[in-house]
Amino acid sequence: MKNFKFFSDSEIQILSDANKNKNYHHLKTDFEGFAKVMNLEILNKILSMPGLWNNQNFKMVLDRKAIGFNEFVTDGHKMGFSKNCPDPNKVQDYIRKGASLVLDDIIYVLKNVKDVASELQKITWGKCQANLYFSMQSHQAFGPHYDTHDVFALHCHGEKVWNIYENFEDNPINHPIFKLPLEERIEKAGKIKEQVLLKPGDLLYLPRGQYHDALASKNGAIHIAFGINYMKPIDMMQFIWNKLVINPYLRSDVKNVKSTSDIHAINKNIIKEIDKILNDKTLLTPLLNYYKEFPYDFVDYELGSIVEAGVQYTIPASIKLSNQNGQLIISNGKNSVPVPKKFEELTSYSFAEKNISIKKLNNNFQDLPESLIDEFIGAMKQMRVLS
Numbered sequence: 001m002k003n004f005k006f007f008s009d010s011e012i013q014i015l016s017d018a019n020k021n022k023n024y025h026h027l028k029t030d031f032e033g034f035a036k037v038m039n040l041e042i043l044n045k046i047l048s049m050p051g052l053w054n055n056q057n058f059k060m061v062l063d064r065k066a067i068g069f070n071e072f073v074t075d076g077h078k079m080g081f082s083k084n085c086p087d088p089n090k091v092q093d094y095i096r097k098g099a100s101l102v103l104d105d106i107i108y109v110l111k112n113v114k115d116v117a118s119e120l121q122k123i124t125w126g127k128c129q130a131n132l133y134f135s136m137q138s139h140q141a142f143g144p145h146y147d148t149h150d151v152f153a154l155h156c157h158g159e160k161v162w163n164i165y166e167n168f169e170d171n172p173i174n175h176p177i178f179k180l181p182l183e184e185r186i187e188k189a190g191k192i193k194e195q196v197l198l199k200p201g202d203l204l205y206l207p208r209g210q211y212h213d214a215l216a217s218k219n220g221a222i223h224i225a226f227g228i229n230y231m232k233p234i235d236m237m238q239f240i241w242n243k244l245v246i247n248p249y250l251r252s253d254v255k256n257v258k259s260t261s262d263i264h265a266i267n268k269n270i271i272k273e274i275d276k277i278l279n280d281k282t283l284l285t286p287l288l289n290y291y292k293e294f295p296y297d298f299v300d301y302e303l304g305s306i307v308e309a310g311v312q313y314t315i316p317a318s319i320k321l322s323n324q325n326g327q328l329i330i331s332n333g334k335n336s337v338p339v340p341k342k343f344e345e346l347t348s349y350s351f352a353e354k355n356i357s358i359k360k361l362n363n364n365f366q367d368l369p370e371s372l373i374d375e376f377i378g379a380m381k382q383m384r385v386l387s
Contacts, residue, residue, distance in 0.1 A: 004119045006033055012123055015205060019124055019150065022207040024164055026196045034201045037112045038156040038222055043134065046109055050076065050085035053103075058086050061141040062099040064182070098139035103132040106224070107298065114298050117226055120152055121295040126228035128296065133223050135160065135216035143182050144189035144213045148172045149227040151206040155198035158221035162196045162204060165189040165211035172209050173234070185211070198223065231294045239286055243277045310359040313377070313386035321351040330385060337383060346376045356386075 004012065011027060018025035046052065055069040072094060074087035095101065107114050107130045117128040126149075135141060135158075146169045153162075167190040172178040180188070189211035197217070198204055206212055244250050250273055257263060277283075321339075322329050328339035328347055339347045349364065350356045361373045380386045 004122075006031065006037075006116050006119055007123070015123055015152070015203075018205045019207070024207060024210055024212075025205045026198075027203040027205065029201050029203065031201060033112075034154065034156070037110070037116060037154065038132065038224055040157055040220060040222070042110065043132070043157075043222060046103075046106075047086075047088070047091075050079075050081045051083070052109060053086050054084075057104040057106075059102040059104070060091065060094055060099050061102065062094065062097060063139060064141065064143055067094060067099060095134075095136065098136045100136070100139065100141035101132075101134040102141070103134075104129075106130050106132050111300070113224065114300075116154065116224075118298050120226050120228060121298075124150070124228050124230070125295060126150070126230040127294065129227045129229075131225050131227070133221075133225065135214075135221045137216050137219045137221075140213065140215050142213060144185050144211050146172060146185075146209050146211050147206065147227065148174045148178060148208060149229045150208050151204075152226040152228065153198070153204040153206065154224045154226065155200055155202045155204070156222040156224060157200055158216060158218040160198050160214050160216045160221040160223060162198060162212060162214045163192045164194045164196060164206075165213075166191050166193040167211050168207075169209040169211070173232070231291055236287055236290075239283055239290070240274075240277055243280065243283070244274075247273050247277065249273050308359075310357045312355055312357050313380070314355050315351060315385060316387055319385055321347065330383070342372065343376050343379065346373065347380075350380070 007015070008031075011029065014025065014027060055073075058069070060067040060072060069086075072086055072090040073084050074081070074090070076083060076085050079088075091101070103109075107117050107128070113130050117130055120126075121128050129149075133141070144163070144165060167188060169178070169188070196204060249269060254266060257266075319330065319332050322331065328344050329336050330339060330347070331337075346361060346365065346368075349361075353360075358373060358377055361376070362370060365373065377386070
């Protein structure tokens, strides 16, 4: 197993098995690291950054009814905001009444959230998103429902009871046909199969399509729902679409249709042409690469290492170094200049490396004065040898 920050090898195996078998699973853990992912103090901190939040990622719900963004927004002038943002006073007034808070897409808000998401992607080989839910006791934001992705619900603060219902929706996706009204969801969910109490550090895995709902049993319940989407056959159609467009038969006109037999004949021809496209071996490698690269690339800033390394310079491929009768010559194809003797060693090294910095040169030429290295860099920049 790979070394993970949040999940042990045994937990990874448990989650992998549950994910493979599409069985919900309650994973109890006492790992203290999960407490650092989210708590009330961290939540207060990120909520107090108004520039992060807008009507797309900041939502409130009271007793299963969404509260319009305009009901708790402010133009920010009095509080020093530069744009329309949630008003802390209005938001907290709604929370006092029992409203739930939903923060969408918080992976890039906190590094620990991103690290958990990254590990879940490695376990599942899916794309991960993360939404935070804050709830008050006995006030439910959402009735029975299913998600169109797998859910790994990490409980962070307070307590919440999750109802797992007996029924499943078969492989739902994010499409209007799967957006059912509450009454229909209640009916389709069936009876409660199990109730699961989540406490801080617990993780609940729910497969896509599993009917569920939850209710905070203590004030200030916080959980982060890590949603995992996987590559699906329908996703592969994007690679096939261009093949359909350039197929002469599939672009032909349909005429003189007089009966269902004619339609059946057309369908058979369509199947024949699509079969040829799907058996085109030139599609296999792009599809394989698409699968290999399916999870998101979560990227961190590493400014400390950049500061430590210093400014980096690159020698363009169009600039060449040659030796003509013992004299080093720099050429760009149009003009050529000889390299001064004092710069020959530095020049040869730089062209061999292609990417250099003052620090790198100082480390590799400790016998040379720093002033000479600075002079060399200045001369190379002036000649536009470095970019």
